[in-house]
Each structure stands twice: as structure tokens, then as C-alpha cells.
Amino acid sequence: MTVKIDENEVFRIIETKSPKVILVNAPGGLLRQTKELMEQVRKRYGVTAILSGDSCFGICDTVDDEVGKLQADLALHIGHNAAVERASEHTYLIDAVDDVEFSGVMETAAKALAPYRRVGLATFSQHLHQLHPVREALEARGFQVRVGKGNNLMLEGQVFGCDFSTAFPIRDEVDAFALLGESEFHAVGLALATGKPTFMLDPYMEEVTDMKEAAEERLKKAILAVYKARDARVFGVITGLKEGQKMLGRSRWISKRLEMSGRKVVQLAMREVTAERLAPHREIEAFVQTACPRISIDGFTFDRPVFSIPQADALVALIEGREMGEFLERAKWIELTVGLIKK
Numbered sequence: 285m286t287v288k289i290d291e292n293e294v295f296r297i298i299e300t301k302s303p304k305v306i307l308v309n310a311p312g313g314l315l316r317q318t319k320e321l322m323e324q325v326r327k328r329y330g331v332t333a334i335l336s337g338d339s340c341f342g343i344c345d346t347v348d349d350e351v352g353k354l355q356a357d358l359a360l361h362i363g364h365n366a367a368v369e370r371a372s373e374h375t376y377l378i379d380a381v382d383d384v385e386f387s388g389v390m391e392t393a394a395k396a397l398a399p400y401r402r403v404g405l406a407t408f409s410q411h412l413h414q415l416h417p418v419r420e421a422l423e424a425r426g427f428q429v430r431v432g433k434g435n436n437l438m439l440e441g442q443v444f445g446c447d448f449s450t451a452f453p454i455r456d457e458v459d460a461f462a463l464l465g466e467s468e469f470h471a472v473g474l475a476l477a478t479g480k481p482t483f484m485l486d487p488y489m490e491e492v493t494d495m496k497e498a499a500e501e502r503l504k505k506a507i508l509a510v511y512k513a514r515d516a517r518v519f520g521v522i523t524g525l526k527e528g529q530k531m532l533g534r535s536r537w538i539s540k541r542l543e544m545s546g547r548k549v550v551q552l553a554m555r556e557v558t559a560e561r562l563a564p565h566r567e568i569e570a571f572v573q574t575a576c577p578r579i580s581i582d583g584f585t586f587d588r589p590v591f592s593i594p595q596a597d598a599l600v601a602l603i604e605g606r607e608m609g610e611f612l613e614r615a616k617w618i619e620l621t622v623g624l625i626k627k
């Protein structure tokens with residue numbers, strides 16, 4: 285398999301905007317291809333390309349603020365395709381697609397999905413172009429297939445690790461979801477957010493995984509953390525500093541609710557929420573972080589409860605004497621602050 289960056293789009297942007305210096309950021313898995321592209325741009329147009337060495341996990345990790353600091357003319361954010369051309373003022377989104385096909389996994393998928401006749405399809409950026417071939421292959425085997433509509437940020441059938449707003453509205457019209465691609469991260473998220481049986485279709489190993497066990501484990505840990513923090517007196521409320529994760533309003537709301545219930549709140553802000561960064565704050569018994577929800581839902585390295593927004597909502601409900609409900613079953617776990625400029 286090969287993941288290809290849409291270099292023609294990069295050339296088009298450079299020819300149209302004539303930048304002298306560009307800033308580039310990309311996820312770890314695309315660094316080799318990104319560096320090759322930077323070299324091409326340098327040779328072809330004489331453009332200086334600077335690669336951001338900070339982490340780039342998702343579409344939230346854009347580098348618009350750094351464009352000015354580095355005296356660059358624009359930024360390219362690679363590999364997180366979306367329904368928008370620009371994620372913010374200076375940052376252009378550049379698609380990357382994987383050329384692997386799903387034909388090799390369709391027989392196994394049909395067997396795993398046999399008890400569920402109505403199947404919803406979802407996937408992440410690199411396999412979006414495979415949704416229709418997979419749909420046809422499943423329909424030819426007698427399944428009724430649904431693909432969720434795109435919206436102001438996401439393309440048809442697309443999911444991010446924190447945003448399932450294409451799949452969520454069709455959850456009652458399907459019996460199960462199939463996530464295209466080898467990503468437990470996205471498949472577990474889809475299972476938790478929709479509350480539906482979810483199967484991961486891995487086109488490389490040609491295997492299908494039922495996500496039930498992994499999703500139940502995450503949910504159990506998420507619930508346990510809420511109960512563990514119920515009696516905490518001192519909370520840290522962390523606002524993420526990444527461009528697409530600035531949830532100041534939510535941080536304020538949660539802080540206020542905790543204070544109203546007699547808890548002490550220390551407000552913090554940081555770019556990366558890690559066990560190391562939280563270690564010095566010994567007096568804090570539990571944290572709420574309004575940045576990437578997956579830090580909390582998948583992060584098992586913290587020595588104290590560290591909540592995502594949905595868990596914080598559950599905690600507030602519990603403290604206020606209400607039911608916490610199915611708190612992870614929602615279309616979005618945070619409202620990403622990206623995607624201003626339509627394609």
C-alpha cells in the first residue's frame with residue numbers, strides 16, 4: 285500500500301499564491317512523503333518549506349499561529365481531508381489517500397456482518413474514496429447499506445477520533461457499523477459514540493475485528509474514572525492550546541459547575557496533556573481537559589482521573605444528583621474549532 289499526498293493541489297496553491305516560505309505539518313505516518321514533497325516544492329518553485337516538528341495527531345493540530353512567527357506566507361496541513369479548503373486563515377488542507385483496496389476483506393466482512401442486514405459505513409480520511417466500492421460489494425451480497433451525509437466540516441461517511449456527526453444521525457437506521465481501515469482508534473470511537481455493534485475492516489491483513497470488547501473496556505474505565513472523582517475536592521480544568529481544540533467556553537462552564545458544588549478549581553492551559561505535565565500539580569485530585577477527548581478515553585498512563593468533556597458532563601450530572609446516562613453516545617465529543625473556509 286502507498287499513501288499519496290495530493291501534490292497537484294500543493295502545486296496549484298503555490299502557483300496561485302506565490303509564497304516564498306511555507307510551513308508544513310503532517311502526521312507521523314506521512315513524514316517521509318511530506319519531506320519528499322517539500323524537496324519537490326523547493327526544486328520546482330524555489331519555495332522554502334519548513335516542517336513543524338510538533339505533534340500532529342488530527343485536523344485540530346493546525347499551525348496557523350506559527351505562520352506569522354516564522355515569517356511564512358501560508359501553511360499546508362497534510363493528511364486530514366475535510367469538506368473545507370482551509371482550516372483557518374493561512375492553513376490549507378492537503379488530502380492524502382491510501383491506494384489499498386478492500387476487495388480482499390469483503391468475504392470475511394460479509395460473514396461477520398451476516399447477523400446485521402442493515403449496515404452503516406464510515407471511514408477516516410485515507411479511505412474515503414473506498415466507501416462506494418465497499419458499498420457496492422456489500423449490496424451485491426444482499427446488505428442494505430447506509431453512508432452518513434457530509435456536513436460543514438466532514439465529508440460523506442467520514443469520522444474523526446472525536447467527531448462522529450456523519451454516522452450518529454443514521455445509527456437508528458442501521459443494525460451495525462463497518463469502519464473501513466486498520467484503526468482501532470476510529471473503530472472504538474464509532475462503537476462508543478453510536479452505541480452500535482461495530483466491525484473494523486482491515487484491508488492489509490484482510491481481517492475483520494468486532495470492537496465490542498475494546499469498546500466495553502474503554503466505557504468501563506470512563507465510568508469508573510467518573511465515580512472515582514466524585515468525591516474529589518480540588519479539580520484542574522485544562523484548556524487545550526492547540527488551534528482546533530480551544531474550548532474555553534466549555535472550560536468555563538465546567539469550572540463554574542464544579543465551583544457551585546463546592547469544589548476548588550485550578551484553571552490550566554497547555555498544548556500537550558501528558559502524565560509528565562500533570563505530575564507537578566500534586567494538590568489536584570482530578571482533572572478535566574477540554575482538549576482532545578481521546579487523551580482521556582484511550583489514555584491509561586495517568587495516576588489520577590483525567591476527564592474528557594463527555595465524562596465531565598457525566599460527573600456534573602452525578603454531583604447534581606442526576607443520572608449520568610449514556611454520556612459517550614453523542615455525535616461529537618468536542619466541537620472542533622477548525623474549518624472556516626469552504627471548498
Ligand code: SF4
Pocket residue numbers: 341342343344345444445446447529575576577578618
Ligand atoms: S481532538 Fe479530535 S481531531 Fe484532534 S487529535 Fe483528538 S480526536 Fe483527533
